[in-house]
Amino acid sequence: MQSITIFGATGSIGNSTLDIVRRHPDRFRVYALSAQRRMQKLAQLALAFAAEVVIVPDVQAVDSFRQHWPAHQPLPEIRMGQRGLCETARDPQTDCVVAAIVGIAGLASAFEAAQAGKRILLANKEALVAAGSLFMHTVQTHDAQLLPVDSEHNAIFQCLQNGREKQQIQRLILTASGGPFRDTAIGELDQVTPEQACRHPNWSMGQKISVDSATMLNKGLEVIEAHFLFGLAPDKIDVIIHPESTVHSMVEFIDGSLLAQLGNTDMRIPISYAMGYPERIESNTPAFDLCKLQQLNFSLPDVGRFPCLKLAFDALKAGQPECIALNAANEVAVAQFLQGRLRFTQISHVINRALDWQSGQSTPISHIDDVFQLDALIRERAGAFLPAAV
Numbered sequence: 001m002q003s004i005t006i007f008g009a010t011g012s013i014g015n016s017t018l019d020i021v022r023r024h025p026d027r028f029r030v031y032a033l034s035a036q037r038r039m040q041k042l043a044q045l046a047l048a049f050a051a052e053v054v055i056v057p058d059v060q061a062v063d064s065f066r067q068h069w070p071a072h073q074p075l076p077e078i079r080m081g082q083r084g085l086c087e088t089a090r091d092p093q094t095d096c097v098v099a100a101i102v103g104i105a106g107l108a109s110a111f112e113a114a115q116a117g118k119r120i121l122l123a124n125k126e127a128l129v130a131a132g133s134l135f136m137h138t139v140q141t142h143d144a145q146l147l148p149v150d151s152e153h154n155a156i157f158q159c160l161q162n163g164r165e166k167q168q169i170q171r172l173i174l175t176a177s178g179g180p181f182r183d184t185a186i187g188e189l190d191q192v193t194p195e196q197a198c199r200h201p202n203w204s205m206g207q208k209i210s211v212d213s214a215t216m217l218n219k220g221l222e223v224i225e226a227h228f229l230f231g232l233a234p235d236k237i238d239v240i241i242h243p244e245s246t247v248h249s250m251v252e253f254i255d256g257s258l259l260a261q262l263g264n265t266d267m268r269i270p271i272s273y274a275m276g277y278p279e280r281i282e283s284n285t286p287a288f289d290l291c292k293l294q295q296l297n298f299s300l301p302d303v304g305r306f307p308c309l310k311l312a313f314d315a316l317k318a319g320q321p322e323c324i325a326l327n328a329a330n331e332v333a334v335a336q337f338l339q340g341r342l343r344f345t346q347i348s349h350v351i352n353r354a355l356d357w358q359s360g361q362s363t364p365i366s367h368i369d370d371v372f373q374l375d376a377l378i379r380e381r382a383g384a385f386l387p388a389a390v
Helices: 012-023 039-048 059-068 081-089 104-115 126-141 151-159 186-191 207-215 217-230 268-276 307-318 320-338 346-359 368-380
Strands: 002-007 028-034 053-056 077-080 096-099 119-122 145-148 169-176 237-241 247-253 258-262
Touching: 002 012, 002 081, 002 104, 012 028, 012 096, 012 268, 028 039, 028 081, 039 053, 039 059, 053 059, 053 081, 059 077, 077 081, 081 104, 096 104, 104 119, 104 126, 104 320, 104 368, 119 126, 119 268, 126 145, 126 217, 126 320, 126 368, 145 151, 145 217, 145 268, 151 169, 151 217, 151 247, 151 258, 151 268, 169 217, 207 217, 207 320, 207 346, 217 237, 217 307, 217 320, 307 320, 307 346, 320 346, 320 368
Parallel strands: 002 028, 002 096, 028 053, 053 077, 096 119, 119 145, 169 237
Antiparallel strands: 169 247, 247 258
C-alpha cells in the first residue's frame, strides 16, 4: 500500500491521480493534499479520500477550509505555505509525492521530496527547468525515484525501458499539438485574447499551461526537461507538430528503428503508468480505437510563429542561469497577458529581453538557494523587460 501526497490536488493532474487512487483502493491511500485557492473542493477531496493532512497557502485559506469542512467530522491536520509543503514532502508517512504545483512555486517541495528519498511523480516542469542538474544530482545521491508524468516524457520513458543505453539513441522526438493558433495567420496573433489562448484543441489544462502551449514555450520547457531526465544533448532532442496528439512522443535509435507511444489524450494513462511502475495498472480510460484513426499528420514547427520555442533551445544551450531566466520571465509575462496588460506576441519579447540581460551576467548555480535568488532577481527586474505600452 503506497501512501500518496498530491501537491496541486484540485487541478487536472490532481483530479486524474485521485481517479486512479479511487480505482485501486488496495494499492494506494491518500495521506496529504494541497491546494492554492479552491478550498471548498480541497475540503470535499480531503473528506472523500480521508486525507490526514491538508496544506493551504495562508491564514485566510485556513479559515476558508474550516468553513467548508463538515462540523461533525474531525479536521485533518492543516499545514500552511511553503513550510507546510516541504514538511509534508519529507514526512515519513509519505511514500510517493505527486508534484503538480504549477510554476517555480512547486520547486521547493519537489526538491525536498528528492532530498528525503521519496518516489516522485513529476508533473511540474519548472523543477527541472530551473534546477536541472542540481535536482537530478539530489535524486541520485538520496536514492529517490523520479518518474515523469507529462505525457511526452512518460511516453519516452516507456519507449526507453528494457535497459536501452544512451549510446543507442539517435534522437528524442517530442510531439506538440501546435495549440489553438497553429493555423492562425501570424498577423492576427497580435490580437489574441486570453480566452482564445486558453482554449486548447486537445487537452484540458490550467490557464498558465494553456498559454504556454499556445506560445509553444511549454514544449520548450519540455525540451529542457527531457535533456535533464534522459541525459541527451540539445541537438539530439527534436520537436514536431502533430495536431492529433495521438503519438505522445517517439525515440529514434541508431539502427533506424523508431518507437512511439500512442494513446488517447487522457492524463490518467501516463499517471497510472507512473503510479504502478514497474507494473501496469488499469487507468479507467476508454480503449483506444485504431479503426477510428484515419490519419497522423506531422510537420516542423515554424519558429516565426513560435519564437518561444527557439528561445527555450537557446537558453538550454547557454546554461542553467539562462533556463532560470527563461522560466521566470515567462511566468511574469504570462501573468501579465492573462490580466490583459500584455499582448500575446509580446510574451516572447519579454523572455528575449530577460535572456539578453542574463547573458551579460556571471551567475554560478551551485546550490538550490542560488536558483531561488536568480529567479527572484529576474522577477524584480521584470519591469525593465516589459514593454512600455500594450
